[in-house]
Amino acid sequence: MKGDFPTLFERSRSGRRGTRPPSVGDVDLAAMLGADNMRSEPARLPELDELSVVRHYTNLSRRQVGVDTSFYPLGSCTMKYNPRASEAAAALFTELHPYQDPESVQGALQIIYELQEYLAEITGMDAVTLQPAAGAHGELTGMMLIRAYHESRGEGEQRRVVLVPDSAHGSNPASSMMAGFVVREIPSGADGEVDLNELRAALGPEVAAIMLTNPNTLGLFERKILELIDAAHQQGVQLYYDGANLNAIMGWARPGDMGFDVIHLNLHKTFSTPHGGGGPGSGPVGAKAHLAPFLPVPTVKREGERYLFDYDRPQTIGRMRSFYGNFGVMVRAYTYIRMLGAAGLKRSSALAVLNANYLRKKLKDAGYIIPHDRLCKHEFVAQPPAGLHALDVAKALLDYGYHPPTIYFPLIVKEALMIEPTETESQETLDEYVTVMAEIARRGQEDPDWISHTPYSTPVRRLDEVSANRHPRLRWKPEE
Amino acid sequence: MKGDFPTLFERSRSGRRGTRPPSVGDVDLAAMLGADNMRSEPARLPELDELSVVRHYTNLSRRQVGVDTSFYPLGSCTMKYNPRASEAAAALFTELHPYQDPESVQGALQIIYELQEYLAEITGMDAVTLQPAAGAHGELTGMMLIRAYHESRGEGEQRRVVLVPDSAHGSNPASSMMAGFVVREIPSGADGEVDLNELRAALGPEVAAIMLTNPNTLGLFERKILELIDAAHQQGVQLYYDGANLNAIMGWARPGDMGFDVIHLNLHKTFSTPHGGGGPGSGPVGAKAHLAPFLPVPTVKREGERYLFDYDRPQTIGRMRSFYGNFGVMVRAYTYIRMLGAAGLKRSSALAVLNANYLRKKLKDAGYIIPHDRLCKHEFVAQPPAGLHALDVAKALLDYGYHPPTIYFPLIVKEALMIEPTETESQETLDEYVTVMAEIARRGQEDPDWISHTPYSTPVRRLDEVSANRHPRLRWKPEE
Amino acid sequence: MDFTPHTPEEVQAMLAELGLSDLRQLFADLPQEILEPQLRLPEPLGEQEALSLLRSLAAKNASAEKSFLGGAVRPHFIPSVVPALMSRGEFLTAYTPYQPEVSQGVLQAIFEYQTMIAELTGLDVSNASLYDGASALAEGVLLALRQTRRMAVVVSQGVHPEYRQVLATYLHAVGAELRTIELAGGLTAPAEFDETVGAVVLQNPNFLGAIENPSSWIAAAHASGALVVYVTDPLSLALLKPPGAWGADVAVGDGQPLGNPMNFGGPQFGYIAVRDKLLRQLPGRLVSETRDVDGRRGYVLALAAREQHIRRAKAKSNITTNSQLSALMAAVYLAALGPQGLADVAAAAVAKAHALAAQLASLPGLELVTPRPFFNEFTLRLPAPAAVVRAQLAKRGLQAATPVPEEYGDNLALFSATERHSDDDLRSLLDGIKEVLA
Amino acid sequence: MDFTPHTPEEVQAMLAELGLSDLRQLFADLPQEILEPQLRLPEPLGEQEALSLLRSLAAKNASAEKSFLGGAVRPHFIPSVVPALMSRGEFLTAYTPYQPEVSQGVLQAIFEYQTMIAELTGLDVSNASLYDGASALAEGVLLALRQTRRMAVVVSQGVHPEYRQVLATYLHAVGAELRTIELAGGLTAPAEFDETVGAVVLQNPNFLGAIENPSSWIAAAHASGALVVYVTDPLSLALLKPPGAWGADVAVGDGQPLGNPMNFGGPQFGYIAVRDKLLRQLPGRLVSETRDVDGRRGYVLALAAREQHIRRAKAKSNITTNSQLSALMAAVYLAALGPQGLADVAAAAVAKAHALAAQLASLPGLELVTPRPFFNEFTLRLPAPAAVVRAQLAKRGLQAATPVPEEYGDNLALFSATERHSDDDLRSLLDGIKEVLA
Ligand SMILES: Cc1ncc(COP(=O)(O)O)c(C=O)c1O
């Protein structure tokens, strides 16, 4: 009895009204705005009563899964529980305007200041900006810092190359490009880690930076990290740390202590603010002292009992975003850090790693291939048993009520299933998941037709992506 | 792939913790409480982490429908849109203690006072108490007022009988009984209205009151209401108005003007506060001046600029509830009345009646039987076409995404489908519903096997109610 | 504004379908003499204006979130998951789950609630909720009278005075007799019950805060054939011996302390739990586990033959709408805390209350009236009327000193503390009281 | 506290499964010299303590809900349905909808959002959102440079100064040139563009609040082969001629005025809409309608070949996480208001702003600097530095007088009004300013 789910526009009826703003009485808009400046016809927004709006979005949400509904082991995304306490905290700070007199927002500035400090402490960096709006935005900021640093030393023209492992997230090369760099890929070794010799060979006076995430996207800790960074530093190369995987090592190791010069964090991953269906997030950037002069302005500083915006950074790269960043996300992360403290963060990382290793072991027993079968960190990459495709396993999982892992990433592993269970999932959830994965493997091998047509029980089934790309329909239009 | 949905208890793991209250450090509870008074073992509550709690209730809610998800034409229940503005309003008043100094809750008292006044105005009564917690509680209160009134006139012993039409809601006779009365049923006439001759015949010095709802539970306005009340009053009989159906006549007629002596309202119906899966509601009682001395205490009165609790009612029946009633529900109803005003209430009733009549006409065209096919008010009673059962039609509707009407009530119509669309549903919703009802009728007649096994697509299908009544399992117990 | 979707054209089209042209014609069957009264109500407001009005009314109240007031309602901390989950539209806007196939959410949640209340009270069966603690007491007593077919009730003065008032109102209506036994030294005095007594009621901890030893009352009641109705704060059951273990037959009380906001005294919910043998007398809704036609576990309303919509004038109660959502809030609260969390909340409340009592009782002119042991509330004798002290404290932003009715003595005030109070909060109260009494 | 479910026994059992006995062993592959730093962070707090801390921090801020501050963020009224719907866990806790079969909720909501933005701007395609207005401007300009293969950008000084700063940062990185054309009399001065210019940027209404006539700029830009990037407040499009109708190629701006709280400046969202011919250059996520194998309509992410996860260093942008939930809030807001409601909001803001301007400009020493016509914001010259006036007003509980950078003149302040302001609010501000300037 599933049919098409109508759009807002199809539910619209001419003249229908929802919520009504205060009436302004008789105003001569044309006189105030200039008749020539006015819109000739109203925007064709949907016309709905309030109940229709509520039903539409309520039912849309029932066609959607999230961490709140199901296990969501999406590798690289850290889909952990998003505490409702953090939502309650954020709601206390919604009615602040960014241009208020700073004396009237001392509480907000204190949060920014303290969060800068906490993140510096957690990562081992010297200075932090909270301005970037997401991880990739943080990457861009960080890479611009490196650019500015080299420029300040007269090496701006010369150092144009950024080395990025072939296992890197796509945003790393893309951010390097936007920061004006040329990207060179470094192959991973057979052990899944950066090949130190290849890297050494690639280093040179034209290299500005290396972007790494550690543990890397295979979930493996780069064991030669100290050596690697040392080699790079000797050549004047800066080290960028993609913090998307920080959930693996909080309280166990700090990128700063490894030698990284600049990092970004994803507050929406590691610090458990909700992903909101794709955002908003927050991508703070931490820098070592030598890069701090270039940070975007403003940051927040403390003078005695007062908190002030600090614009005093003459070498700044400039601004990356209007205002001060995604403050609402910062409040959530701040609340989270205050609740967990050092011990809670450390325990969270340990249990994230425990869950991943447990699942790795159990899935291997269940017939999945683990291409790099060693101690992993918060995630690992598996491959389906012979004859099965990652996509089909993912679609079959939907019928069992699970959100699938990340698939076909990292690119260096064929048929990759990148699995990150996070620390907020229980042993029995992992066990049930393994049972289902085993059943999918068995049934899929016995009955290829079955698996290639999964899912069966979702609101819609496999969708025609080819035609969506060939003939995209990117907005609703009335039937002609 | 639907399986059993685990209970909280099955999700529990010994030693698992959720949210943690502040620790009290070392306290010697046995010393403070007396060792003999202490519990010997902890209550076996479920032990869960916070994510499990969130997922459990989120997924439970996804196994539930409400006005927010679907058309819900449940007769007698007024399942109209519950404005989110009213929820926002109620959230402003949660942190008030009932025993606060009255000077510190003047805003709350003002709301109570003004709501008493508004409800008196809307119903045409002289005084209102907001103390009763629901409609049936209001009935009990109202019937006690009548009892006290007769007692005050020395007729308490004599007037023990309450007349209730056979179409009345079950709570009417039940409330009469709890108020110490004996109930006598009055048959309805062929036209679905109270038979005036039967009623006249039933009147006498032993009769304390008549309980009516008007429009009655068939959705029909009792056209002879003035005559009827007049006849009763001449015999010293009090008239009770069950306000469950007030949504039909707001701004069009007032029970007080019809001559009713006492009424209750259901704020969770007419005034659009949410039903919450069965409550809480609020059942204010309005009384004419001669009954006002008996109202429960306290009510709220105004003196100049101040609002005070009024305990000065020496003839009061006493208290019906702790404190002042369901204040949070009152705030919602108050907000609703302030948003709609007189014009909005009147228009709402008119459109509720329009929707009901439109649906009545259309369903008749679609083959349903309308036993009393005349102008109805906010609801009407239909019967399925020959050969079909109300229950089966209801269950089939579930597969089409609708909540069914009330079925097998009122008792005087066989196979009753009692349909109340409310004013917040649109013409196209009604049209689509009629299409589905027509299809169910056609398909059900063609294929009795199909309809008798509906629903097919719900989280569970028809449930074994017989065994649930024979061998009730009213609490979870671990498997033996 | 209103919430109707109808455009003027749609109204006309729908009227036309009925052969009508004007909404007024829909009311043609009403007596003309009473038609279309002019309602004098304030002008309609849009949402924005309505919410500003409500905000201005809210601003005329002082928050009691740190209040030391007691008497069945207290400011406990509510974890954020509780309102977040209960505000989901499916829970908020559903009716009573009469159609179980699409109401498993509410039904299972009730089933789990029933289980938790049974566990807390140490009794066999809980219903789905009643209005509040006071009406739950009245229902519990009526149940006992039905079961024993007796018409007298004995109640300890230790029961909340408003509860006793409600009980008196209900009992008067059915012609039952209510006898009250006064407290002696803050505790329920020993009593004997004759064979007219069908129900014996005590509260533990009692209204003054004292923990009672109910053994002898319960033994005496049972000896005379009466049933025992035991009123208790469900939070106390995290630590104290439950009614079932003491031998009570019926437990009732107010659920507010379990995850419900104070709401100026409502909504909250009444709970009731009984021994199995009383099941058929139990008022209100009950949910039972069962199976569907495919063998899947599911839940349905059960034993409806006790209820008004089936049994009408012979129903066990008239209750229809109850306090479902408030009860579900309690269930979420209990699930979020677990047994250890609940015990921690109770222990914190006890510890704070004892600390507060020690501090206050040490002030000159204040005397602790509640005998030890007490739980999280206690009564002090003040050198001035409690209402005056309360008003003076309120002027200082402190909400405390609930006046205790004169029947218990002069100038008595009830105090309570919860896990929500910090040591600073206690100190503020102490300083405030010193100032007020100076 | 933390949010892990593991009991000590479970941790041991899981470790044993791995042949380990201690969590430390999970980190054996890390260099020992950096292992287990002692993090100096405040002690952990339970939820109750954490929320009281946050409440005490919140109390150190003054609410700007009645603020007259402007500059891309304003206190509009948000209907209660918006937060109620957006707080549903499925919207809140989902990731980017990579698995469309279980993500139709978010996907369809984006599709509808894209449609609404296209309608408002009068352009063909909108993406799913960008971070904010400023970064949306930068992305829009980069898009134009890619399309035109040119490396110079001309921007009117009428564009929000922070937006221009962000633009400068982005352009510096890719080595593009940024030229600024100063305002003349509060309006963008006429200009001609040479053939190195790939993008021409103006804002309407401009930063000082004035409504521009962009025709000649747009004509000149197009004559020289440049694309026009048009910055505008989406609320203004309820009444004003949309960028598409003026001939602009790209429209960008900040979506906060549409149903998003001010959030101290974030989160909010950036929107971007372009003409069809620019589609393949558009950064960020896009949703397309399509069909499933059973022929049912559904929605999927489309044209991902533009994005970083496919195209890597050749992607159209690095954007990954965007501002989805904020954009969906805007969609719910627009759905709740409809075209007439949105026009009413805009008209109310215009009327209030014009009333306020008239009142303020009549005060001695205050001069209206923004030429008419203006929309809902305007600039005044004050007799004292705006930051000082703002601080003085803030002490009186009034949030107003955004300082306008010196590049626009001395002692300038931006004012705005919205439908949320009552006549009393306007009067309070007037009185406050009188006091401050007295
Ligand atoms: C490894 C890695 N780096 C960078 C990013 C980009 O972060 P964001 O999505 O917050 O922009 C992601 C997230 O998708 C990621 O997984």
Ligand SMILES: Cc1ncc(COP(=O)(O)O)c(C=O)c1O
């Ligand atoms: C006609 C009628 N009367 C009385 C009641 C009882 O009201 P409540 O459910 O609020 O107790 C109802 C509701 O069920 C009803 O429909």
